[in-house]
Amino acid sequence: MTPGAPSVVGLLLAAGAGERFGGPKALARDADGRSWLLRSVQALRPCAEVVVVLGAEAERAAALLPMSVSRVRADDWAEGMGASLRAGLTALATTDHDAALVSLVDLPDVDAAVVARLVGTTGGRGDLARASYDGVAGHPVLLGRDHWAGVVEVATGDRGARDYLASHPTRLVECGDLATGADVDSR
Numbered sequence: 001m002t003p004g005a006p007s008v009v010g011l012l013l014a015a016g017a018g019e020r021f022g023g024p025k026a027l028a029r030d031a032d033g034r035s036w037l038l039r040s041v042q043a044l045r046p047c048a049e050v051v052v053v054l055g056a057e058a059e060r061a062a063a064l065l066p067m068s069v070s071r072v073r074a075d076d077w078a079e080g081m082g083a084s085l086r087a088g089l090t091a092l093a094t095t096d097h098d099a100a101l102v103s104l105v106d107l108p109d110v111d112a113a114v115v116a117r118l119v120g121t122t123g124g125r126g127d128l129a130r131a132s133y134d135g136v137a138g139h140p141v142l143l144g145r146d147h148w149a150g151v152v153e154v155a156t157g158d159r160g161a162r163d164y165l166a167s168h169p170t171r172l173v174e175c176g177d178l179a180t181g182a183d184v185d186s187r
Helices: 036-043 058-064 081-092 112-120 145-154 162-166
Strands: 008-014 049-054 070-073 099-104 128-133 136-144 171-174
Touching: 008 036, 008 081, 036 049, 036 058, 036 099, 036 112, 049 058, 049 081, 058 070, 070 081, 081 099, 081 145, 099 112, 099 145, 112 128, 112 136, 136 145, 145 162
Parallel strands: 008 049, 008 099, 049 070, 128 171
Antiparallel strands: 099 136, 128 136
16 A cells, blocks of 8 residues: 555455355355455555455355455345445454455456555545446445445445435446456356
């Protein structure tokens, strides 16, 4: 991190049961055996710290994580992504980070280059930005600290921060030259 630059924490949402997928995506592996969870953590390495929100099969998923990665448990994970996002942002409220870069465990081609581009464009606590792929908004999403409480208030079900972002000016950061940003919902 550049001295004087805003501190950005990577927040990985990996709590879901993956019902459409056939099991928790935090436990999924690529055809070559690579863990989706570890790949997603590695993608967030440009951030000052990485925090993973776990839920379904939390103990099994936590066992895969390096000790350097913080863990948060979303006890109400079955409600949907909103519960995971609330748990993560609530836990981060006690830190000094200026922004959270929220990513999902099921984005196979979103890597550290995408994350670094978003982190490198942040203005800090008041910022709202998200990766876009050929002009279409996607993940990861950068939430400046000033927006955390507002996001926590509206994050329900599988909508996460969608409603909040729709009602606030959000800068798109084009990343289509780096990835597709497509999520995986089936095997």
